[in-house]
Amino acid sequence: MVSFAALLKNDIRLILRDWKACVLLLAAPLLFISFFTYALSPYLEKSSFIEPFPIALVDKENTTQTRMLIHQIEDIGIFSHVIVMDEEDALRYLADKEVGGVIIIPEDFTNSVAIGENRPVTVVGNGVMPLQAYIVKNTAQSAANLVTAAQGAINTIWHYDNKAGLSDSELDARFNEAVMDYMLTALARTAVFESVEAENGSSVTPAEYFTAALIVVFMMFAGMPGMKMLVSERAGGITARLAATPVRMWKVVLSKLLVSIMLLVIQFGIIILMTSRLFNNYWGAPVRDVLILFGAIILAVSAWSVFTASISPTPASADIIGNLGILLMAVLGGGIYPLTSMPESIRRISVLTINRWAMEGFMVLFSGSSVTDTGTHAMVLALMALILFAVSAFMIRFARRR
Numbered sequence: 511m512v513s514f515a516a517l518l519k520n521d522i523r524l525i526l527r528d529w530k531a532c533v534l535l536l537a538a539p540l541l542f543i544s545f546f547t548y549a550l551s552p553y554l555e556k557s558s559f560i561e562p563f564p565i566a567l568v569d570k571e572n573t574t575q576t577r578m579l580i581h582q583i584e585d586i587g588i589f590s591h592v593i594v595m596d597e598e599d600a601l602r603y604l605a606d607k608e609v610g611g612v613i614i615i616p617e618d619f620t621n622s623v624a625i626g627e628n629r630p631v632t633v634v635g636n637g638v639m640p641l642q643a644y645i646v647k648n649t650a651q652s653a654a655n656l657v658t659a660a661q662g663a664i665n666t667i668w669h670y671d672n673k674a675g676l677s678d679s680e681l682d683a684r685f686n687e688a689v690m691d692y693m694l695t696a697l698a699r700t701a702v703f704e705s706v707e708a709e710n711g712s713s714v715t716p717a718e719y720f721t722a723a724l725i726v727v728f729m730m731f732a733g734m735p736g737m738k739m740l741v742s743e744r745a746g747g748i749t750a751r752l753a754a755t756p757v758r759m760w761k762v763v764l765s766k767l768l769v770s771i772m773l774l775v776i777q778f779g780i781i782i783l784m785t786s787r788l789f790n791n792y793w794g795a796p797v798r799d800v801l802i803l804f805g806a807i808i809l810a811v812s813a814w815s816v817f818t819a820s821i822s823p824t825p826a827s828a829d830i831i832g833n834l835g836i837l838l839m840a841v842l843g844g845g846i847y848p849l850t851s852m853p854e855s856i857r858r859i860s861v862l863t864i865n866r867w868a869m870e871g872f873m874v875l876f877s878g879s880s881v882t883d884t885g886t887h888a889m890v891l892a893l894m895a896l897i898l899f900a901v902s903a904f905m906i907r908f909a910r911r912r
Contacts, residue, residue: 517765525735525769535735536777539728540784546720547789562590563642566600568614575620579653583613588645604634610642611635613650623657664688714876717789722872723845725781726865729811730836732777734828736770737815741828767812774808795875799884803871806888806895810864813898820905839863867891 525532567583569576584592593600593609600612614632616622622629633650635643667688671681714722740763785791793800818835822828840846842856843865849857860866871887 514761514765517761518768521736521739521765521769522772524739525773528735531735532773535728535732535773536780538731539724539777539781540788542724542728543717543720543781543785544788546724547717562588563610563639564591564593564608565589565646566593566595566603566609566612568597568600568612569594570597570617571615571619573620576615579615583649586649588649601634604636607636607638609636610639611646613646623661628657628661714873715789715791717785718791718876719873721781721785721789721791722869722876723865725778725872726807726811726868727836727840727845729774729777729807730814730839730864731833732773733770733811733815734818734832734836735773736766737819737832738825738828739769740766740819741822742825745824763816767816770812770815771808774811778804792876800875802888803868803875803884803891806891807864807868807871809895810868810891810898813895813902814864816902817898817905820902839865842866844869864891864894867894 565583567580569580580592580594583589593603595603597614600609600614603609604612612632612634614634616629616631619629619631631650631654633647635646637643664685668681668685671684676684743762782793786793814835815832818828818832822831842860843849843863844852844860845865849860849866852860867887867890871884871891874884874887
């Protein structure tokens, strides 16, 4: 124990020698959380990542019903304004990049919908504005789906009325009534889309979201100095000289891990204190859940640090492997960009990252939900840690034999 205490004391002294780096590791999370919250909160609170844009609309029918439909489109917030014009001018506006898309309503459109013929509405997107074109297309598709659903309801009513043995006159009356109730109501409703806000009890604020996303990133960075010391000692021959003494290798590694854990605990405490004061983050979850998740993250972060040290021959390579690995996991795990906006393939890969499970665990804590807990997240993180520790032990033994 005397030798281990001496190792630990020396490692603490070496870490504190570069006190500026320690201060940066402790202060950087708050700075980045503040910046991300200020800069990116509007994107989390909006339903779109693009500014409203104009579209052109050609109304070849020009009836009361189509004018009501145009009014509905004008009420859609993503469209800054709807310019009604003839087809030639609309296509010219599209070519001049003045509109994100063109919607062309054909002649006799309303009547065709009422009798089920469904004359197609033409949608032309702007090739140089792909996101805007995609929104225009999907808006038109949503409206078409609404009409199709109404027609399906009408057909269902007619089918069951026919099976029930209603007379032709009764079938016609019921059919006309259904058309009035469904089709014209669909075309004349006051809003195509409805906004529904989630209850505040289970939501998280932008500051809480970015705290959950970034806290694990900086915890991983805080775990790197100790392991870089281990690589430096190995590259400088200190580890080889220690091997000739009674000091075991596991004591050397454990000493570095304890130094890293000290930094992590201090960093986590500062984040809890400052985010609760500055951003009103919710830290009222059960202490047991917080400690279980924090302990699992420390275990996973420590395992990642040891793994990085085990495969890094030099301090420079440890910096490259460690930092690039942390940034890559931050991106894949949803720490930089929301996973919900990423491709399905990325979301599947993200389950292999520490960041994904740590971030989701913190989101559960911030949500204040009494239904879920962080047990699953902690177990997955612990499993990742065990795998990384096992691989690291194999790599260290293999390197010593060489």
